[in-house]
Structures are given as C-alpha cells and as structure tokens.
Amino acid sequence: MAMTFALIGNQNCGKTTLFNQLTGSNQHVGNFPGVTVDKKEGTIKNSGGAVVVDLPGIYSISPYTMEEIVTRDYLLGGDPDGIINIVDATNIERNLYLTLQLLELEMPMIVALNMMDEVAGSGGSIDIQKISDGLGVPVVPISASKNQGIDELVERALQTVRHREKPLHHDFCKGEVHRAIHSIAHMIEDHTEAHNIPWRFAATKLVEGDTGMMDKLEINQNEREIVQHVADEMEAALGTDREAALADMRYSYIEQVCAHAVHKPQETMEQQRSVKIDRILTHKVFAIPIFLGIMLMVFWLTFGVVGSTLSDLFGEGISFVTNLADAALTSMNIAPALHSLVIDGIFAGVGSVLGFMPTIVTLFFFLSILEDSGYMARVAFVMDKLLRKIGLSGRSFVPMVIGFGCSVPAIMASRTLSSERDRKMTILLTPFMSCSAKLPIYSVFVAAFFPEQGALVMMALYVTGMAVAILVGLLLKNTIYRGNPVPFVMELPAYRLPSAQNVLRHMWDKAKDFVVKAFTIIFMATIIVWLLQNFGPGLRPVQDSADSLLAVMGRWLAPVFAPLGFGDWRAATALVTGLMAKETVVSTLAVLMNVGDSALLAPVLSQMFTPLAASAFLVFTLLYMPCVAAMAAVRRELGSLRGAVTAMAFQTGVAWVVAFLVYQVGAMLGF
C-alpha cells in the first residue's frame, strides 16, 4: 500500500508550486465526493510511489466554508498517512495558526517552511531548530519556486511516516483554557475512541462551540450541558468568549515560539516592493483605468492577435483532419447517411466547438499570470464595492468581464472563487454578459434594421445584458441566496513573478478539461442536432432542411415566440441551432431564407421581422441559454446536471420575459 500525504497550507503560500515540484507531470485532477472542490493527486518523484493529495488553500479548520469542511473530513477520514504542511516563512505567524490546529490531529506531520530565500534575501533569519522544537515536528526550509530543499523535504516526510512519528506535543494552552480542554477531553474519551477522532482535536473543537463535532461524537444531552458549563466558566474567568479565547491561545503560543526563533525585518523586500507597486495599481484615481487597460489588452491579445492566429491555424488543422477522414470514408464506400453523420455531424460539430480552444487556452494563460502574480486579489479589492450591492464580492468581477469574450472560460474561471454561493451566482449571471460569438448576429440585424444607429443599438444590447445581470443578482440575493455570504476578509499577497511551470500546468489542465467536455457532452449534442437536421418525421432522410425534424421543432416552438413578435418557424429553428454555437443563428437563417450566403441575409430579413420584432429577437438572443460548450462548463462547475438544467431554464425564462416586454411595450408606444 503506497503512502499517502495530504499537502495543506494557506492560500498564496506556494502550495501549488510545491505540488508541481513534488509530482512533476505525474498528477491528475478529480473532485472530492459530492462537492465542486478540486482534488489534485500526484505521485511524488523519487519516493518509491508515495502519493500526495493537494488540499484546498485554507487558513483554519473551523467548519465554516466548504473547503474547510472538505479538508477536515479528508484528514479525519483515515486516508492520509501523513501531513505535509507548507508554511510561508515571510508570513510565519498567520501561517502557523493552521499548523497548530493540524498538530492536534496527532498525525505524522512535517512542516515545509517555504520562501526561505526571500527571508534570507531581506536580511532575516529563522532558527529552524527552535521552530521545530516549539512545534514538536520536523521543519525543513525550502524554496518551492527555486526548487531548493525539496529532496530533503521528501526524505524527511517519508521517514516521519515510516517511523510513525507523531507530533511531540500539542498542548499549547495554559491557565483557564487548559483546564477547560482537559476536563472535557477526559469526559469524552470514550466517544473519541469509538469514533476514532483525536481526543485533543475533539476537545478543542467542543470548547470552541463546534456543534458539528458534538453530533459527530454523538455527545448526549447531559454531556452537552457539561461542555456548555465548562466553557461558560472559562469565559467568565477569562472575561472573553470561547472563540476569541482559543484563537488567542494559538496566536500567543505562536508569538512565543517566533519571539526566540524568527529574526526578520518588519517587512521583506518583496513586501516593501508590493507596497510600492500598489501605490500605482490600487491608486485612488488610476486603479480602475489601469484595470480596464489591462483587461482591454488581454482581450485584444486573446481575441485579436494571438487568438485569431492560433484559431486560424487550429481551424486549418481541423479541416485537414476532416478532409482526411472524408477521403477515407469515401474510399471505404461507407453508407452515405453514416458518412454524413461522421463528417457533417461529428467532425463539423466537435470541430467548430474545438475551434474555441485556442481562445480559451490563451485567455487562461493571461488569467493565471494575473492570478499567480497577486493582481487578481487587488482587482477584488478595487471592485468589491460595485459588486457588493448585488450580493457578490470583488472576486467575481474578473469572471464576469471575461464573459464579454467567451462564457466558457468565464464560467471555468469561477473556480477561483472561495465561496460556493458566490461561485453559483457568478455562474448564473456570467452568461448575461454578451459574448463575442453573438456579435455576428448583432451586426447582421443592425445592418438590416438600424443602419443609422448601429453603434447605439450594439451599446444598448451590452447595457441591457449588464442591467439584467444586476436585476437578476438582486433577485437572487433577496430570494434563494439570502443567507450570509462568506465574509470578504481577504489577504493581499505580495506580488510575485508567476512561475512558468504553474502557468503552463494551469493552461494544460483547462485545455484538457475542455477537450474532455468536447468529446462527451458536445459530442452527444452534435449527433442529436445532425439527426434533427437530416431526418424528417418517421426518421426518413430529407433533402430540404425545411422538412427536417428541426424544422418541425421550429414550427412547434414558433407559437411560443409569437408574443415576442417573431412567431416565424425559421426564427425559432435558428435559435435552436444557436445552441451549438451562437453564430450559427446567422448561418441557419441564411439557409432557411434560401440566400446561400450570410452576407445576403440582411436585405431579406425584413420579410420576417419588423424593426421592433428584430429588437425583441436580439434581446432574446442576448439573454437566452448559452451554447452547448458553455452549458457543459456550467454543468461541470455546478457539479450537478439538475443545477445546470435549472440555470438554462431560468436564463431562457428571463430572456423570454425581457423580449416580451420589449415587444409589447414597444408596440404600445407605437414603434
């Protein structure tokens, strides 16, 4: 049985870098059961097959956030044989707070003291032996980014587990707190043994008032009252409440350990540099223009320079492979229907969705640089006030902005949000940001109906999207997401140069994620759409798309859109094909109107729409459920198919209502 280590640490302490150094390319991403928290696992290099599991970055194991609960359940679940706790040496006091809680678990453990190069570079020093004595576990100084000390860390970690070396002490309390913890520990001994939970950890949690732990240990009413009484006495004696008393106990112990061992300047050079950088980047006046400038630059590079070049290359590659397959199928004399399914259905469908890939990978290249450098936290700081009104925090701003480019990476980027509630709300609202694939639809309609006010209409559409997002946000905040949001109390980490390895790794993971999606959900969807397009009722193959099942569906759906002013079956059909990719709306309309080329579409559109109906159609296109690639991303990030289907139905409902209002109110006003 291979040894398993849990890798735990605060956010921004270099945990991902260490994980990448430990495992190299030997890693894969999964999920913790039942929740959308990433579980990264890998085999440690030169360790004889030991496995390391990267747990979420957390500051404490109090049972409040999803990440903390996942970590706690995983550690108590009995899977890991040992803990590697990574600690940021430049920020040692706050990092050790988590360490002290981990020590209470009485598992073999080792502390990796990271960023020691920065401490030394700023003229500081940390006495490793004294820290190790103070904590009662081995401490190894490392620099994950420079790959220093990793070999020793692995060796010591293996040794610790092999000899089952438990922490030498875990008694950080004195006086009243000590008395409370120990009297409770004594009482619950049978329970902790029966449930295989470390007694010290359990006792501390009970004193802290953790009801989850009480339930877990099956503490009876009588014992609950005793716990309450003991804690009350402690509070009375200390003149403070239990939570503050225990936080104070841990920090006091840390201060005592550090006082003898840590000699460092008030701030490291990196921290001083960050303060200077922030004088500009979070400046009262310049902060917002700089942020907008950076985002514009990222968009220009992604969708303009890099993205389009890569997309073209990629497109050529896909058509090359498609042609090869086409020729192969022809030479093998495959039945025409099957041939068409493979080429026109699967290759065309999956190919068009895979066409997004260069954009997504490029966007994630920039996003991981912004995240790893520490800038993303500043964006949250600068933009928090704007998003708070709709019940979100500044952290959601970046995914929403990305939504103007493409909903898929935007939804995938919501993974970095630390609160489940914020994540869900962001995923629901992001598709209202008008993505770039909708632009071809707008431009055809604007050319046909509003040639004079083109820019104004486009602007109005973007603003409508944002306004709807705000209204829906307010609605959600006051209904299903009424509960307390995770507080916005966030570290602003020192700016650091992102490591190439981390950035590449991140891009690779996201690309893989997307390809897997393309070949599962999207693959299914393309086959279904192809069937609908090429077969009529009774599954007879059809020549004219007007006879296809898709057209039948369009006719069936058309009355739904009649109150919105576009009850034509061709409009409904175009909206359905738009689910593959939004720009398809235009090409479908061109086919159904028999104009062959989308460029010739504008003049004939007025046969189908009045200008008012066209406006309603545009608004509906702007807001209705996103394309299949985005749906797949929503399903993945929400972790449930039901949630994703609900989200789609909700967005389409909102689109219908808003388009209805546009058409009916417009008609009343005489447009």
Added chain:
Amino acid sequence: MTLDRLNIGERAVVTAVGGEGILRRRLLDMGITPKTKLMVRKMAPLGDPIEIHIRGYELTLRKEDAAKITVEKIVEE
C-alpha cells in the same frame, strides 16, 4: 473607537473583536485578536473596503465589518 474610523497611516491595538458566526471566526483566524497591533494602509478607490497591515501581512476587509472591531489608537510621539 472602531477600526473603520481610523485614518490612513494610523496605528492601533485591537481591544475587542465583535461580529458573529463565520465573520467573527474569520477575523480571529486571520489574526485579528485582542492585543494585536495593526496599521491602516489604504482605502480602495471607491472608498471601501480598507487595507490593513497586521502580523506582517496585508489584509483587506469591508468597513461594515471593520466597524465591529474595537481598537485603541496608538498615539505616536
């Protein structure tokens, strides 16, 4: 006085941490405990949240939450 009332650049010592539930726990976990010194570094461009320097690192929190932290200003001589 409370933390949200401090001006930029002013130093103070935490005397009590209010609030409740997850917010309070988070404040304590992040190292805002009684007797800890802190300094107000800056304010976000839109006037909220604020950035404080505490235990050797930078932390940001909203003013409404900072209002739940009682501090005693350190008067520099």
